[in-house]
Amino acid sequence: MGLTACGGGNATTNNNSNNNSNATATINAAIGKVFAPSTKKGGTLRLANSGDWDSLDPADTYYGYSWDFIRLYGRSLVMFAPKPGSAGLQLVPDLAQSLGVPSDNAKTWTYKLRPGLKYEDGSPITSKDVKYDVERSLDKDTFVNGPTYFNDWLDVQGYTSPYKDSSADKLGLKAIETPDDTTIVFHLKQSFGGFDYFAMLPATIPVPQAKDTGIKYKEHVISSGPYMFQSNNLGKDFTLVRNPKWDPSTDPNRTALPDKITVQLNVNADDIDNRLLSGDLDVAIEGTGLGTAAQGRVLADQNLKAHTDLASLARTWFAVINSDVAPLDNIDCRKAIEYATDHEGYQRAYGGSVGGDIATSLLPPQIPGYQKSDEYNFLGKPNGDTDMAKQELTKCGKPNGFEIGVSYRAERPKEKATAESLQQALARVNIKLDIKPFPLADYAKLYAGKPDFAKSNNLGIMIYGWGADWPDGFGFMQQIVDSRVIRAAGGNTNLGIKSPVVDGLVDQAMAATDTAKRNQLWGQVDKAVMDTAMALPGVWSKTLLYRPDTVNNVYVNDGLGGFYDYAWMGVKS
Amino acid sequence: MAGGPGPPATGAENAVVRYIIRRLLAAVVLLFVVSIVVFGIFFYIPRLAGATPDDLASRYVGKTDNAVQVHERAVQLGFTDPFYVQYGRFAKGILVGADYNLGPTTEHCPAPCFGYSFITHNPVLPELLDRLPVTMSLAVGAALIWLFAGVATGVLSAIRKGSVFDRAAMGVALAGVSLPIFFTGLLSLAVFSYGLHWTAPGGSFTPLENNPVTWAYDLILPWITLSFLYSAGYARLTRAGMLETMGNDYIRTARAKGLPESTVVLKHGLRSTLTPILTIFGLDLGLLLGGAILTESTYSLPGIGKYAVDAITNNDLPKVLGVTMVGALFIILANLLVDLLYAVIDPRVRLS
Numbered sequence: 001m002g003l004t005a006c007g008g009g010n011a012t013t014n015n016n017s018n019n020n021s022n023a024t025a026t027i028n029a030a031i032g033k034v035f036a037p038s039t040k041k042g043g044t045l046r047l048a049n050s051g052d053w054d055s056l057d058p059a060d061t062y063y064g065y066s067w068d069f070i071r072l073y074g075r076s077l078v079m080f081a082p083k084p085g086s087a088g089l090q091l092v093p094d095l096a097q098s099l100g101v102p103s104d105n106a107k108t109w110t111y112k113l114r115p116g117l118k119y120e121d122g123s124p125i126t127s128k129d130v131k132y133d134v135e136r137s138l139d140k141d142t143f144v145n146g147p148t149y150f151n152d153w154l155d156v157q158g159y160t161s162p163y164k165d166s167s168a169d170k171l172g173l174k175a176i177e178t179p180d181d182t183t184i185v186f187h188l189k190q191s192f193g194g195f196d197y198f199a200m201l202p203a204t205i206p207v208p209q210a211k212d213t214g215i216k217y218k219e220h221v222i223s224s225g226p227y228m229f230q231s232n233n234l235g236k237d238f239t240l241v242r243n244p245k246w247d248p249s250t251d252p253n254r255t256a257l258p259d260k261i262t263v264q265l266n267v268n269a270d271d272i273d274n275r276l277l278s279g280d281l282d283v284a285i286e287g288t289g290l291g292t293a294a295q296g297r298v299l300a301d302q303n304l305k306a307h308t309d310l311a312s313l314a315r316t317w318f319a320v321i322n323s324d325v326a327p328l329d330n331i332d333c334r335k336a337i338e339y340a341t342d343h344e345g346y347q348r349a350y351g352g353s354v355g356g357d358i359a360t361s362l363l364p365p366q367i368p369g370y371q372k373s374d375e376y377n378f379l380g381k382p383n384g385d386t387d388m389a390k391q392e393l394t395k396c397g398k399p400n401g402f403e404i405g406v407s408y409r410a411e412r413p414k415e416k417a418t419a420e421s422l423q424q425a426l427a428r429v430n431i432k433l434d435i436k437p438f439p440l441a442d443y444a445k446l447y448a449g450k451p452d453f454a455k456s457n458n459l460g461i462m463i464y465g466w467g468a469d470w471p472d473g474f475g476f477m478q479q480i481v482d483s484r485v486i487r488a489a490g491g492n493t494n495l496g497i498k499s500p501v502v503d504g505l506v507d508q509a510m511a512a513t514d515t516a517k518r519n520q521l522w523g524q525v526d527k528a529v530m531d532t533a534m535a536l537p538g539v540w541s542k543t544l545l546y547r548p549d550t551v552n553n554v555y556v557n558d559g560l561g562g563f564y565d566y567a568w569m570g571v572k573s
Numbered sequence: 574m575a576g577g578p579g580p581p582a583t584g585a586e587n588a589v590v591r592y593i594i595r596r597l598l599a600a601v602v603l604l605f606v607v608s609i610v611v612f613g614i615f616f617y618i619p620r621l622a623g624a625t626p627d628d629l630a631s632r633y634v635g636k637t638d639n640a641v642q643v644h645e646r647a648v649q650l651g652f653t654d655p656f657y658v659q660y661g662r663f664a665k666g667i668l669v670g671a672d673y674n675l676g677p678t679t680e681h682c683p684a685p686c687f688g689y690s691f692i693t694h695n696p697v698l699p700e701l702l703d704r705l706p707v708t709m710s711l712a713v714g715a716a717l718i719w720l721f722a723g724v725a726t727g728v729l730s731a732i733r734k735g736s737v738f739d740r741a742a743m744g745v746a747l748a749g750v751s752l753p754i755f756f757t758g759l760l761s762l763a764v765f766s767y768g769l770h771w772t773a774p775g776g777s778f779t780p781l782e783n784n785p786v787t788w789a790y791d792l793i794l795p796w797i798t799l800s801f802l803y804s805a806g807y808a809r810l811t812r813a814g815m816l817e818t819m820g821n822d823y824i825r826t827a828r829a830k831g832l833p834e835s836t837v838v839l840k841h842g843l844r845s846t847l848t849p850i851l852t853i854f855g856l857d858l859g860l861l862l863g864g865a866i867l868t869e870s871t872y873s874l875p876g877i878g879k880y881a882v883d884a885i886t887n888n889d890l891p892k893v894l895g896v897t898m899v900g901a902l903f904i905i906l907a908n909l910l911v912d913l914l915y916a917v918i919d920p921r922v923r924l925s
Contacts, residue, residue: 048776052883055634062636073611140642141649142676145635148642163676214676215694235883236875263775266883267873270759271775278767280774429611441888444625445631489640491631 025549030564032085036552038257041570045551047259047283049166052235057218058205059136060143064467065285068560071254071567072261073223074205077111077130078196079185080470080559082253082568088559089368089471090198091196094253095130095224096522099196106191108514111199113182118245119208120223127184128169129206131176135162138173142214147469150197154396155189163214180222180523190358193513194474197247226256237264241555244416247270257553264484270294275392276546277304282571283551287311289543295354298546307533307547309443312366313562314476314542315467316359319349319418320448320495322462322536324405324455332396338376340389340429345421346538350414354544357442359537360464362477363526366558375530378537401430402462407448407538410437415463418538422461433461444529450490471561473509473522480528497534509538593909600905605633606902608894612663615890617656626652627719633691634887648709650691663688663894673923687898688891690884701877706878707778711868712861714792715799720854727811728843731819738893747891749805759901765794776873803857807850814846847918851911859907863900881924 023029023036047069047251058074071079071094079085079094093099095117100109117125137146138159150156154175170179177185186195198204211222220229227240228247240261248256259479265286265287273294275281290298290308298304327333343358350356362375376383393399405446406422406464416437423433436459448462450453468476479485483498505528509521529535543562547554552572557565619629627640630647637643651659665671666686673680673696680696682689687697708751726746730739765772777791819825821840827837864878873879877896884892 054692136676139676140639141632141645142636142674144633144637144642144646148637148639151639212677214678216675234693235700235880264873266875266879267776267870268759271762271871271873274759274763274767275774278763278769307915441632442628445628487640491640491643 003348021300023552027306028309029306030309030545030547030554031085031556031563034084034553034555034568036554038552038570039255039435040101040552040570040573041257041259043258043573044260044262045569045571046262046280047285047566048262048264048267048272048275048281050163050267050272051286052265055218056221056238057143057351058202058221058233059133060145060209060218061202062088062145062147064561065095065287065563068563069285069566070202070205070285070558071225072227073221073225073229073243074202075117075224075251076202077199077205079253080557082255082557082565083311084555086366086368086558088557088565089366090559091200092253094251095125095204096199100186100199102193102195102513103241106193106195106360107188107572109186109195109199110186111184113184114250115182116247116250117199117224118247119206120243120568121215122245123208124181125206125224126434128171128181130161130184130204131173131178132172132201132209132212133205133207133458135159135165135171135173136207136212139163146203146386149201150203153188153192153195155187162209173283176481178361184561191511191513193511193515193518195476197470197472200470201448220383226251226254227261230260231481236263245511247490249264254567255414255553255570256459257568263525264269271383274544275376276548279548282548283566283569285566286547290546293419293545295351295544299354303568307549308526309545309547309556309564310354310366310542311545311556311562312453312558313356313467313541313543314364314367314471314558315465315543315561316362316364317346317356317414317418317463318359318362318467319406319536319538320464321463322454322460322485322496323498323534324451324496325458325460327396327398327402328404328460329489330396331533332341332392333398335376335403336389336392336396336398336425336429336432338533338536339380339385340426340431341536342382342384342421342539343378345425346418349421350415350539353544356416356539359540361526361530362480362535363473363522364471364476364540365470367468367471367473367476367522368515369522371523371528373383373527373530376533382568384425384428393431401432403432404520405434405436405458406456406463407436407438407457407459408463409440409443411440418463422463434458434494443466443532444493444495445491450485450494451488451492451496453490454496464495465541466493467541468561470560472527473519477522477525477529478506478510481525481535497529499528499530499532499534502528504534582869589878591790594914596905596909596912600902600909604898606895609660611862611894611897612660613656615888616652616659620656661792662871669865687895688846690889692887692889694847697889697891700880700892701895701899703877704877704880705822706780707874708862708864708869708878710778710781710788710792711799711865711874711876712858713791715796715803715865716858716861719800719807722800724811724843724847724850726804728838729816730808730812732838733817734763734816739812743754743812746805748806748856749801749803750809751754752802753924754798754802754867755871756794757801758868760874761794761798776875777873778874795868795874798871799861799868807853808885810850810853811843811846814849815842818842818846844918848915851914855907855911856904859904862903864896 029035052297075095077096078091081090081092095113096111097114100111106253134150138151150268156175157422165172175187194339206224225245226246228243230241269291272284321334335377340443347358360378363370406419408419419435466480479493481497481502486494487493503523510519553570626647627643629652631643632641634646670684671682671686682696689696696716729824730742733739739779762775766774772794773791779787781790827841866878869876869878870882881896
């Protein structure tokens with residue numbers, strides 16, 4: 001099947017295999033390179049979502065696809081480079097002229113805005129507007145959805161919300177200074193070398209205070225990007241059109257190819273797949289890939305298969321081996337589980353190689369700092385090493401095995417299949433698993449994520465998964481391996497990885513301002529976690545994206561976590 | 574309101590008015606009970622099962638797990654108050670309205686205020702009213718098709734019992750009852766919308782007042798799919814009723830009097846068969862108006878049924894409560910309408 005790309009691409013899209021006018025659809029054509037490069041403007045990009053946004057408000061959004069899509073109508077201080085492959089992991093300035101300049105041992109970060117920035121109404125964008133949106137994002141009574149990085153790291157000194165701010169300009173937060181209209185200075189409570197990642201968050205997208213309507217601001221976000229809202233029917237659909245005040249000379253990171261972007265919400269997921277396959281839809285916005293029904297059809301048809309991209313997500317499916325539950329307080333008993341697991345069985349539970357690769361540690365390979373390791377020889381013995389498992393059982397004084405529970409999230413059939421695979425595999429060395437499903441919504445709050453519950457219910461293995469907020473060691477690892485985030489009350493993201501060695505390395509990594517050094521330290525954290533045998537890695541997740549003939553200038557952006565780069569995509573007219 | 578045929582106008586009309594008032598009062602009581610039950614299912618039963626206000630609130634704080642934030646949200650949503658206070662607040666909103674904090678300003682939600690979504694913070698009633706035309710268009714259009722198609726097929730099958738038509742029609746009817754709508758719906762979308770491009774893609778809806786032709790074009794596939802499911806049942810019901818009726822003595826008498834066969838079948842046969850069909854029709858239509866959940870989900874139609882599914886998936890109680898109340902109201906009204914229509918169809922029925 002031939003695809004005609006329009007135009008020859010520009011500097012960043014140049015690529016040996018695809019810089020031609022007759023790009024042919026092939027498998028993974030948009031992984032690591034731009035497929036059908038184009039600079040031709042025009043047309044309507046049609047997207048659909050099987051659910052709905054948490055919020056379109058930059059202060060109130062935490063969904064991965066939202067952080068990708070929001071760049072069409074909002075510009076934050078910095079962003080991930082619009083480049084395929086690992087080049088996309090680099091941060092580049094967006095509103096700012098350069099990446100942040102650290103001082104005071106990385107407790108203070110300064111950014112200067114580019115000149116000539118304007119909102120959709122033509123009014124100038126100032127550093128005060130950036131500060132105002134960060135202030136808004138701190139208000140978790142009003143904006144409950146967004147992340148809490150600024151709440152946790154800025155030296156807020158009790159500041160909670162611009163809506164409770166008694167100062168006239170509502171800019172009373174002392175942790176952020178705006179000495180002039182183009183300069184913004186952030187003051188942190190403690191040193192943090194990776195602050196540029198915070199500056200990438202949608203909360204640094206400017207909001208003009210005069211136009212702020214609080215909860216209702218999401219109904220009409222004032223655009224600072226290439227597109228603005230033409231209509232917005234909450235829960236149903238919305239349409240973006242060109243923002244005439246967006247000046248491409250201030251923005252090297254966006255192509256703004258389509259004239260119009262339409263988004264339909266709450267569309268039946270199978271219907272989305274059918275529409276993609278028939279060319280009646282350009283993008284399934286959630287980036288979760290084809291559903292089971294469509295996947296079967298696509299993989300069986302070479303022509304359809306040529307339109308797929310198997311994208312790596314910054315997500316690992318894994319299980320926590322709970323050292324609170326006897327006899328797993330003994331590391332050798334934990335190691336017996338590592339060895340006895342059928343890793344191909346774990347992978348099969350997630351759909352085989354389409355679902356991802358067998359994981360040998362927690363950190364996904366595309367995240368900077370990853371160091372290849374396979375401490376328990378998962379790849380050498382993909383169905384498990386029962387001899388080694390038996391040896392470890394003997395070492396921990398349980399040569400005849402033991403009995404524990406394995407928990408999973410009831411609504412997730414893949415986790416159920418994982419539990420069953422583990423049950424079968426571990427039975428080979430007389431480790432008997434009692435399978436216990438729990439409701440997804442309360443899994444972390446009341447069950448697996450509540451230490452006393454997990455212990456008293458004998459949950460020795462807790463099936464789990466984690467995706468990075470952004471692809472770096474901190475974004476992926478800190479919340480799931482730092483033992484100091486574990487709270488007795490429950491609601492934990494770290495289900496039970498507890499090691500002073502790991503904690504010490506986490507501290508070192510967080511303080512490091514040198515990127516290479518920091519990445520290396522996160523790699524060491526990953527290795528140290530495997531040394532504890534408290535984590536049983538399963539699958540480094542992948543997703544099968546479908547790229548219809550209707551789109552061009554397409555690539556998967558690793559910085560955005562495995563989504564197509566929506567700010568670059570165009571449509572064939 | 575028209576009463577039964579014949580009786581003195583004023584007396585009958587008074588009886589009808591009194592009857593309607595009595596039924597509407599009963600409806601208010603029923604809605605009150607429904608609201609308490611739903612409220613209890615969401616707020617009281619989890620508490621009995623040991624969930625704390627913070628546990629409940631943890632569903633409404635996005636992805637965060639910050640305990641302080643979760644507790645603040647619990648207080649903000651009123652989960653820390655006793656059950657009767659929470660219900661009282663809901664009831665007060667319905668009767669006199671409520672105020673909602675938007676951040677920089679406060680918004681007044683006028684009575685009847687069904688509250689604001691825990692997830693999106695949008696007021697529930699305007700959203701429901703916004704989705705009502707979709708559900709009504711779907712339900713009423715499909716209902717007309719299935720009523721005529723189902724009854725006509727049933728009558729023809731009955732008077733030609735054992736014929737090829739009868740067997741074929743009942744075979745198709747069986748398929749209609751057996752095939753779930755998420756199958757027939759997705760299949761017909763794939764074939765007619767994306768394959769042949771004859772019909773509108775999923776999610777299409779144009780309000781009737783904007784363009785009646787596009788309105789019908791967008792809905793023709795959902796109508797047919799939905800009515801396929803229902804007409805099957807109606808055809809079988811009509812056939813069985815007609816077969817029984819047509820064997821009665823008064824039909825033989827009517828024929829003996831020399832009445833035309835069409836009069837015998839339609840006026841004497843079908844009329845008495847219609848009573849049970851109308852009962853079922855009222856219930857079915859009422860249920861659908863409260864949300865054609867599967868059809869709307871399959872076709873991604875932004876109606877009340879889809880709204881209900883999304884609300885339940887997200888544990889968004891104010892929305893669930895709103896949908897339940899609207900659904901209950903429609904079932905009550907549809908039943909009332911059916912009871913009133915009995916008198917028109919069957920003179921033996923007296924309202925009081």
